[in-house]
Amino acid sequence: MSAIRCAGCGIQDGLLPSEPLHADTAWRCRKCNYTEPAANVRKFVEKVAAALEGVDQNDANALEKAVERWSAHLGPSHYLLAGLHHSLAMLYGRAPGLLPHVLSNKQLSRKASLCRSLLELVDVVQPGRNSLRGKRLFFNH
Ligand SMILES: [Zn+2]
Secondary structure (H helix, E strand, O other), X not given: OOOEOOOOOOOOOOEEEOOOOXXXXXXXXXXXXXXXXXXXXXXXXXXXXXXXXXXXXXXHHHHHHHHHHHHOOEOOOOHHHHHHHHHHHHHOXXXXXXXXXXXXXXXXXXXXXXXXXXXXXXXXXXXXXXXHHHHHHHHOO
């Protein structure tokens, strides 16, 4: 949930901490062994988080643009992207102007896709029957 794109080979979820239990360990690509100092990764993630703080969580278009922009730099299950996906899944079908009867097929498919990816993430983070999974299933309808 914290992997980022490798600047060496470009694999999207390539960079991970080389020693996950040490906060200041270098981040190493699992494919090409490119390394990035922890401080650089931390600065980058802080930059993305700061940029996302300025995104209106009630504006689906702004959220979609943020997903598009940052998906190229963060791993597909990065927690910052998961937060955007969660916000979008909550908006589609529930927010004014995005209620189920006005959603396009493309928007409905997007909601279903977002909910599926969040459920897959929940299955990894907290497998089994639990409230987190139940809430994700509830918002999937
Ligand atoms: Zn790499």
